Amino acid sequence: MPVDVSPVVLEPIPATQDRQYDFAAIFGNRNPVELELGVGKGRFLIQQAEQRPDVNFVGVEWASRYFRLVAERAAKRGLANFRILRDDASHVTRHSIAPQSLHVLHVYFPDPWPKARHLKRRLINELFARQAAQTLVxxxxxxxxxxxxxxxxxxxxxxxxxxxxxxxxxxxxxDAPEGVTNWEVKFRQQGRTMHKFEYRRLPRT
Ligand SMILES: C[S@@+](CC[C@H](N)C(=O)[O-])C[C@H]1O[C@@H](n2cnc3c(N)ncnc32)[C@H](O)[C@@H]1O
Structure with a gap:
């Protein structure tokens, strides 16, 4: 029987519309919001949402297959503090997130785009850092x-x-603490080296 995923799915905001998500209205509370870009199969974010009901979690995923899978998993668990959005991570961070509305931004194993001619497709760049600074409290x-x-x-x-x-x-x-994302588990089994970084948003002056 198909699962009703509507409770956990966020409608993308079209590029033509000049508005941003109102997380307090979406979740019906003012709990902190954590966002993950490129959730894959969603193992990390769903686990977090189950373990920390006083925090709201939003996942962004471009691939329809993964988006659907994550939506079904979250809906089956009845997670009221979880939403998934099918959209482009760069678009979301640039246009759809209100200033000072996120407590944590998670980006795990984003596509590395190793070829020189594709480097500009990488998510993490100067513009991304500026957008992250704007959206984080x-x-x-x-x-x-x-x-x-x-x-x-x-x-x-x-x-x-x-x-x-x-x-x-x-x-x-x-030295890298063990994480639980699907890709981390896979990469560790392959003996690949983990690189993990955490940055704090300094207070605005
Ligand atoms: C290497 S996987 C990592 C998935 C997950 N973070 C993990 O660690 O298991 C990269 C994920 O990012 C998604 N992705 C790639 N480009 C994206 C984009 N522009 N916007 C949103 N998601 C994207 C892919 O579909 C894939 O699920």
């Missing part, structure tokens, strides 16, 4: 992970150079 955090060394260097270079952020955690290889 003071003291909010950005949590990043990748198995791709060159992308790890780019992530650090971008956020270390951003005046709104301070690096609060840097863990590579065996």
């Amino acid at each position: 003071d003291g909010g955090r950005v949590c990043l992970a990748t198995d791709h060394e060159d992308y790890a260097q780019q992530m650090e270079a971008v956020f270390n150079a951003a005046p709104e952020f301070k690096q609060v955690s840097r863990a590579i290889g065996e």
